[in-house]
Amino acid sequence: MDIHLERVTGVYSPKTPYTKTALEGISLSIPSGQFVAVMGVNGSGKTTLVQLICGLLHAASGHVKVGPYDMNKKPNRRRAWRALGYLPQYPEHQVTEDTVFNHIAAGLGHLGLTDEGMNERVQQYLEVVGLCSERYKNASPFQISGGELRRIALAGVLAAEPNILVLDEPTAGLDSLERLYILACIKQIHLKKGITVCYITHRLEEAMEYSDRILVVEQGRLYADLHPSEIRLRWRELEPIGFVKTPLLRFLDQFEKRFAGHRTQSMYKEDQLVSYITEMCAGGSQDECNGFD
Amino acid sequence: MKPVLSLTDVWLRYDSHQPWVLREINIHIDEGDWVTIIGANGSGKSSFIRLMNGLLQPTKGEVIVCGMSASDPEKFIDIRKEVGMVFQNAENQIVGITVEEDTSFGLDNLGFPRDEIASRCQEVWNVLGLHDKQDSPPHLLSGGEKQKLAIAGVLVMQPRIILFDEPASMLDAKSAQQLYALMADLHQKGCTIIVVTQEVEDMFHGNRLVMMHEGGIRYDGSPLEAVKQSSIFQDCRLRPPFRTRMRDIAANWDMESWLESVE
Numbered sequence: 001m002d003i004h005l006e007r008v009t010g011v012y013s014p015k016t017p018y019t020k021t022a023l024e025g026i027s028l029s030i031p032s033g034q035f036v037a038v039m040g041v042n043g044s045g046k047t048t049l050v051q052l053i054c055g056l057l058h059a060a061s062g063h064v065k066v067g068p069y070d071m072n073k074k075p076n077r078r079r080a081w082r083a084l085g086y087l088p089q090y091p092e093h094q095v096t097e098d099t100v101f102n103h104i105a106a107g108l109g110h111l112g113l114t115d116e117g118m119n120e121r122v123q124q125y126l127e128v129v130g131l132c133s134e135r136y137k138n139a140s141p142f143q144i145s146g147g148e149l150r151r152i153a154l155a156g157v158l159a160a161e162p163n164i165l166v167l168d169e170p171t172a173g174l175d176s177l178e179r180l181y182i183l184a185c186i187k188q189i190h191l192k193k194g195i196t197v198c199y200i201t202h203r204l205e206e207a208m209e210y211s212d213r214i215l216v217v218e219q220g221r222l223y224a225d226l227h228p229s230e231i232r233l234r235w236r237e238l239e240p241i242g243f244v245k246t247p248l249l250r251f252l253d254q255f256e257k258r259f260a261g262h263r264t265q266s267m268y269k270e271d272q273l274v275s276y277i278t279e280m281c282a283g284g285s286q287d288e289c290n291g292f293d
Numbered sequence: 294m295k296p297v298l299s300l301t302d303v304w305l306r307y308d309s310h311q312p313w314v315l316r317e318i319n320i321h322i323d324e325g326d327w328v329t330i331i332g333a334n335g336s337g338k339s340s341f342i343r344l345m346n347g348l349l350q351p352t353k354g355e356v357i358v359c360g361m362s363a364s365d366p367e368k369f370i371d372i373r374k375e376v377g378m379v380f381q382n383a384e385n386q387i388v389g390i391t392v393e394e395d396t397s398f399g400l401d402n403l404g405f406p407r408d409e410i411a412s413r414c415q416e417v418w419n420v421l422g423l424h425d426k427q428d429s430p431p432h433l434l435s436g437g438e439k440q441k442l443a444i445a446g447v448l449v450m451q452p453r454i455i456l457f458d459e460p461a462s463m464l465d466a467k468s469a470q471q472l473y474a475l476m477a478d479l480h481q482k483g484c485t486i487i488v489v490t491q492e493v494e495d496m497f498h499g500n501r502l503v504m505m506h507e508g509g510i511r512y513d514g515s516p517l518e519a520v521k522q523s524s525i526f527q528d529c530r531l532r533p534p535f536r537t538r539m540r541d542i543a544a545n546w547d548m549e550s551w552l553e554s555v556e
Contacts, residue, residue: 242467247535
């Protein structure tokens with residue numbers, strides 16, 4: 001399912017003294033199967049953008065289309081919601097069920113599964129997020145750690161088997177290993193099932209590592225739309241709107257300064273740098289390695 | 294130098310049926326230190342700093358803050374004058390209906406004279422860049438501005454020690470960078486800074502690093518020494534910082550000296 005936005009405007013509290021235009025004139029297409037990171041400073045309109053895509057907010061003007069469905073129309077939104085999975089920011093703030101099983105099952109009511117089917121489905125997705133179903137399904141969501149609860153919220157969204165997964169800062173507040181784990185889960189599902197992922201992040205490091213495309217929102221407008229490999233080339237555009245270099249980017253800069261002529265310009269992932277260094281040193285060019293000292 | 298904060302053989306649990314949240318904590322922090330505390334989710338970081346201003350009481354052991362025992366109820370108010378705390382979510386500590394009212398709340402409660410309050414507020418707003426916002430209602434501020442307002446409320450009290458509990462977790466990269474610049478400024482002026490963070494990369498701001506694992510202190514020393522030992526990070530269930538990851542690669546090829554030249 002593709003996503004199309006055509007000159008979309010998002011307005012909060014229209015026709016009141018508090019009216020605020022959060023997004024203006026956004027046009028973009030996200031083809032099916034893409035992994036898109038949405039970035040921008042606090043208050044730039046990122047959450048508004050993904051909520052418009054999900055039909056949780058309605059465009060004040062313009063059109064949002066998800067697959068064949070025009071999201072401006074209510075019956076269409078209901079159909080589109082079957083294909084959409086949305087994980088809000090800090091999902092653990094809205095736990096309402098008494099057990100992990102019920103929490104995950106709560107979102108699956110509309111699928112018409114039998115009890116057995118439901119059981120199977122919950123178990124399957126607990127395992128997808130790396131939690132042992134036997135141990136967790138009867139646990140209270142209030143007695144497990146924040147990282148586990150985040151994984152359970154993700155399992156709940158994935159269990160409905162959406163074609164499009166929309167996530168609002170899925171790794172905020174988690175420690176470094178838990179962050180890697182959550183993103184690896186998402187990436188794996190994305191690759192295995194070819195689903196579209198659209199996710200908000202403040203971490204450039206993550207966006208470069210996992211996404212195929214980075215959308216940058218600034219003051220309610222689409223400021224940049226680029227591939228992670230273009231980040232370094234277009235840094236001059238990004239710096240003024242609050243982008244800060246990651247350790248990898250700083251390292252590459254210094255690497256190039258120190259060893260002119262090395263081809264690191266197109267690198268944007270840590271793996272690439274590691275294999276570059278490894279190849280250079282393992283590839284028999286010992287002289288070249290020695291030259292580093 | 295006499296430590297400004299010391300915890301001696303401190304143990305903590307919330308209930309006698311529950312496991313220990315903190316075990317055998319011994320740490321002495323000098324005036325003017327900048328301590329970064331890192332650890333995985335659930336390692337006890339937040340409980341740890343809540344002992345430092347008397348928000349939590351140790352089950353066993355002793356906490357001394359600026360020469361006062363944190364278990365002495367008569368010292369609570371004095372301790373909180375010396376130790377300010379900035380919470381993870383700034384909105385949790387904003388109480389006023391305008392920036393001015395919120396900033397002056399603490400001083401108002403302690404019965405400071407009007408002109409003293411006004412001059413301290415003005416000074417703090419100038420430092421934080423909030424001077425043109427004093428009449429704004431806090432809910433109309435951006436995330437970064439709310440964070441600054443929370444800090445303003447702490448700074449007007451002129452504390453000797455400031456505790457930050459994951460202060461940058463809700464901020465974008467630029468605001469986080471500005472926040473750390475501000476912290477460096479406060480540190481420069483003599484404040485003791487204690488920061489709990491999930492961001493391993495932030496450990497380089499401080500002069501001292503404490504790594505926690507399962508309620509205990511696993512490492513207490515210089516961040517630049519920790520960088521050389523990826524095993525400590527792994528023991529604490531943390532991803533080592535970028536520099537350490539690169540070092541590990543370089544070590545396979547005897548290239549550490551080369552790496553240092555790049556860093």
